[in-house]
Amino acid sequence: MGSLSHSGPFGRSSSTQPWMVARLKVNGEILSYYAISLTALIAVFIVGHWTRRLVSNTSGSMFLYPIAALSRAIRKASLRKLPGFTSVGHAVLVAVFVALNALFSFYRVDYSQLSNLAARFGWMATGNFAFVVFLALKNTPLAVLTVYSYERLNGLHQIAGYTTLLYTILHGALYTYYFMHTGKTYILHEDVVTAGIISGFGMFFIVFVGMTLRRFKYELFYIIHLALFVVIVVTLGLHRPELEDEKTLKVTIIIAALWGFDRLVRLARLAYNSINNEAIVFPLPNGGTRIVLKKPMARARPGKHCYVWLPHIRALETHPFTIVAAEPMELVINTYSGFTRDLHQYARKNPGANLKASVEGPYGTFPDPMDYDKVVLVAGGAGATFTIGLAADMIRRLSPDSTKQIEFIWTTRIRENMAWFTQHLIHLIAHEYAPKINLKLHLTRANTTKTAAVASAPIPRSPSQISTAVESIPASVMEESIEIPRLSTQASSVALRERYLEKIYTMERADCIEEAALTVDGLSLPITYGRPDVAATVREAILSTSKDKKILIAACGPTAMLNIVRNTTASHIMVDGPSVELHCEGFGW
Template sequence: MLRPWSLDADWIETGKTYYDVEPGMDGWQDYVDTVNAFYHNSFFVPCVAGYALLGAFVACVIIATLRRMILLISPARGRANISQSDKVINAVHKHIISAPLFGQRHAETFAWSRFFPWQAPLRGQTLLLLGLFLANFIPLVGFYRPSPAEKNLYWPADLYGQMVRYVADRAGVIATVQMIPLILMSGRNNPVCLLTGASYNTAMLYHRWFARFVMTQTLVHGISYTASALHSGKESYDESWEPYWAWGVAATFFFAFLCFFSLRYFRRTAYEIFVCTHVVFAVLGLVCLWYHVAVLKVDTWREFLQYLEAAFAFWAFDRVVRITKLVLLSFSASAKSSSAVVEAVAAPLPGEATGGGGGAEVVKVTIQLPGPLASQVKTGSHVYLWIPRLQLFSAHPFTVAKSSFKADQGSTLVVLAKANRGLTKKLYNSAGKQLSVFVEGPYGGHEDLSRFDRTLLFSSGIGITHCLSVFTDAIVKGDKESHLIWTMRDPSMAAAAIELLEEAVKEATPSSGAPKTTMSIFVTRSSSPQTKEDIQTAAAIAPILTSSSNRQKEISSDSPEEDEKKSLGSSGADDSAQELTLRKRFDALEESSKGSLRVTWIHLPNKRPVLEDIVAEFVGDQKAEDNFSRTTAVVSCGANSFCDDVRQASRRFNLHLSEEPFEW
């Protein structure tokens, strides 16, 4: 089998034709040394590095898969006696696997500039990324064996020209090899996530880093080749008009444009532009790269084409599966298609900002799925909604707040979303309408938490959609202790979940003892109306909820007395009526739960609850070294800074964390 560093069949004839040497002649050994040096430096070293990189990638997937299987079948949950090895594992989990690289930020970015925010990986992820960096850097700068300049026939007496060409070739090879994991980690139907249980957010983190290294190597490849051509003179520079060079330049520009429009700024402010440009530039870039290699018709380079064809295959596989899922969910044999009914379930209280500000413009979308795959969509999973009437060229991800299936009707999905901009705002403005919708999924969802005895759920704002399925399941079954912390600025946000909670309570098993499921709603709006009972409750739990923290501080500098006056006096009658109506519904919800649910409504004007102290209150006297991660799971969904606060709190007691930030 020919490898890229194998000598082709014409190398002897090339020596005779272009260098006037043949076996037995003076200068023949110099030619052999020149050829061997070229193939070793330009192809052997980077190809071996590429094999090592792909092998390490596969090894990491296998190890993560085995770890997941062990966790799923481990019978050691809840052991009283903890071995020394368990303590070591817990320490590794606390200080390496779940710890941010530095400080507390992981989901929240470091805003170094508007266009270039940076997301710090976890320490465990950093170790893998460091290995990826070394796999890109070492073969680019090391293991060179150039032939003596005075004896080199390709670059006579020109060590600079020789080395620049080697660097160019190595960068091109390493970039091409990484196309496989780059494309593989980008798919929604990612086999790596399926095997390892990694979240889509984690897959996207590695996808972005692979893309950065590929783009860097591509630029090194192009710049070095240009420098080599300029250095070699006009004849070599004229090769820039050759087709292979033109295809390479086109591929470089497409990949550069793709990376530019993938910046977080565009993902946040123009999601549709990001999606469309990503697909178009990725396809064009891969096609140009394939022709860049293929037009040279070098037999030993067939391996590079196979790398690109494998990348194409992964991309095509993901697209085919996505289309298949969409058809099997959205259409039935009777030619019925899915439809959605849109309604607004929460509106901002008077005086609140709207359209992506502090107001709670929440929309509820009820979707009828007639397709044969409809029963596979579970509560807590993700689906992509394509609504051509509102957004023609892209589908958006949503969490399924509730899913119910009937054999004769298909599935009914409930999706909740806060109106921000783009599709969600258009959905809110379409309240009361029935729309044609095409659904693709399901994806993700909650990991299996059955091995844990208790769950502590944290959600902020519309993040309740992710935690709701775990909490309602705990209400219905009544067999596990579950506590939900829900923070919101606008109390009208609570209307988003009340109906689903009421349905869960109707199915709940009556409880004779203390409720196993409890819910604490924290309202941080400064003008939220409070009763004297609210003020007394807040004062009683103040040490737990508002103790000092580096990151959790009072939003305003007013004294508690001033906050109290503001909250009691600044709200109008409409505010009070709307919120008090919601509170009465939650009170009725608790009464109808037959002892299975307790709801606490807490006002913290201009303050945030200190999540570390809430976790400490929940776990009681247990300590991190007692292997508490085997019995309690923490789930979080919300704004990035909120998720970082939850991570910090869970790390204090080394609890298992399942995290779902608002964006990736």
């Protein structure tokens, strides 16, 4: 937070003094070393990803056997769930990140003056801020070079953000103490210092808003987040405006350029995809909404997600949703609050309506199911938006002589939710390759009068039939939505809830043997009441696969379910077993 004014002790006159020149040089070098270290860390993941692909595609090679064995041993340990982290691997990554920051915070610091340590913290804050922005890029190069798209980097993005805030607080606090202790408090009133103070408070509030509003008022969080980011970048540039003296302003310019380029690319896609594009909106029972786009989107695949713009609902907002089908492009959306609530209410009042629309994306990285001999798809609740699209796309691409096997398990609370995907489920059981897919549907609640009403309602085949279909379903069913449980903000409460849910998912339930069927268009969908034994299903699928085969376990749903899938898969990765790939999609953004 040192001043760069011409007359101040940290301005141009002081920056030419030998001690200041030496400090600027050292701090610039340290920032470069930190950037190189982060690049090397990213390179490890890039090399690991492509090495695994090479080993997986040449599994019979004795030359690559040691590499495959080492890779499987590492994954067996790193994929397991660890309290407080997504997995052991994520915890190790965070530990390495923290260690790098600790190293470069204190390496080659002249402790003769407290201001030297304060300056180092400021440089580390700037470097981490650049890393935060890089991790937030929607069009990140890591999506091509690794298996990590921006949404899978969000955890590290948040941790890097907390780290940046910590450095910012230390930077400001130490400099303030130093100026007060040396009788130079007048420096705190200089313009460049004021800019730094504003930037620091902006950093504090952007983290605070992220911790408090993100999960409950996402639209408000996003607006505040965006506005504060602009304030931080501008004031950071004004805090260190001397381009020729140091690298801080250069880093700030890079930050602005990265963010601006990403925004321009997204805006260009949104504008292009809006040309002659419309969306037809259909209300679904239990608070669901189906959107069918008029135009296909380039590179769209079921399971990926895109940002949807419906100006009639919210003119200045785009929202991410999973792609269920690519041609025609279809999205199925659960109702929570804000945009999704307004969209569902509009669809109920105007079923089959055409709205001006555009999409931007697609985003998301996951393995191609066609590269595997056996695919196990596990979904809980609205997680079926991910797995049903994958199953339908895979069965469409199968050949008559294909030996691939598909295990599809979907657990939902009530039968009404199955109406969201009626056409896709019918497609799966009526397809000529239906024997290749083992479809398991589980309900955790018994049949109700509302369920019967939905099951007997006519299935609309065209927009002109939508109104009739909607009118035949009671309004109470259409209005009911799946509410987000209100959780305590305390981490202990969240942890207790996760452990409780995980226990429920692993319990053996006697009512799981009760079976029924949902009949639609003369086709019977087998339904089992009660939660499935997800761990047993995953375990059996892996153990029944020969060691020369490849198996993909893909899951989307509640955290408790994903933890079971993750731990079961990890425990059955064997050196002398099949090649096992795990992909987990979580709720939220």
